[in-house]
Amino acid sequence: MITSRDNKWLKLFRAALRGTGPRDGEPIGVEGPKLVEEALRSGLEADALLVSEGAERSAERILRAASESDAGIPQSRILHTTGKLFKSVAGTDAPQGVAALFRQRPWGFDDILRGPGANGSNDANRKLAGARPPLVIVLAELQDPGNVGTILRSAEAFGATGAVASRGTADPWSPKALRASSGSALRLPLLRGMAIPVILAQLRIAKVKIYAASSAPAADANASGGSLASQADLRDAAAIFIGNEGGGVPDEVKRAADAMISIPMAEPVESLNAGVAASLVLYEAARQRK
Helix, strand or coil: CECCCCCHHHHHHHHHHHCCCCCCCCCEEEECHHHHHHHHHCCCCEEEEEEECCCHHHHHHHHHHHHHCCCCCCHHHEEEECHHHHHHHCCCCCCCCEEEEECCCCCCHHHHHHCCCCCCCCHHHHHHHHHCCCEEEEECCCCCHHHHHHHHHHHHHCCCCEEEEECCCCCCCCHHHHHHHCCHHHHCCEEEEECHHHHHHHHHHCCCEEEEECCCCHHHHHHCCCEECCCCCCCCCEEEEECECCCECCHHHHHHCCEEEECCCCCCCCCCCHHHHHHHHHHHHHHHHC
């Protein structure tokens, strides 16, 4: 039982659960029994589990999930503390008494092109993943972690093979983005902090077509050489760039894009929320790929 606020493990949990996202090599902080359990089932390796008084029942389910995973949780890293101290490290207003630290998964650029099943143990999953043309969602300087998490959740739901968060984008592994993604940020192949010119160059090398989602009304997008999302051919290898909530897609992406795409809207509405816009384009891509 940890009873000191200055305990080294509590300091690690506090930094992970209240920060803006881990640096390279730092653990990902995951709070809440459902998210922790999903992280274990996704194959992430746990560094430590923290359980408060009164949350033992939730911990039992998590330990069962850990026993079924390849990595599990070391017995010496199952830590207990008081409810008051747990609240002092938690990142939510009403903590559920369970949190864990997980090691970052070392995704590479090839992973975001192949998809999450490509490296799995199931041969059928690997074959299916290899047969899918890449569908990559690129978050270009998005500021709101809630939007970041929403987009990653939609990306997983609609069959994206991976995601890239450019430099200047809110960290997809920050506590708020993780909660908004409902665990998708832990499962979907993901690269963080890449410079936009590097992203564009890597996509060109991989022969992936680049689409820039425009917040302009459909008529304006068409006038500038763009097209509606439903008119773009998203069946082949494609990367969809979603821009900043205020400024939209950066100019360097617009210049490099193979096509601009927009979503038709009623005239009084100037633009859509970034999370909503990305979800609609990803749904259209999934519809075409069926």
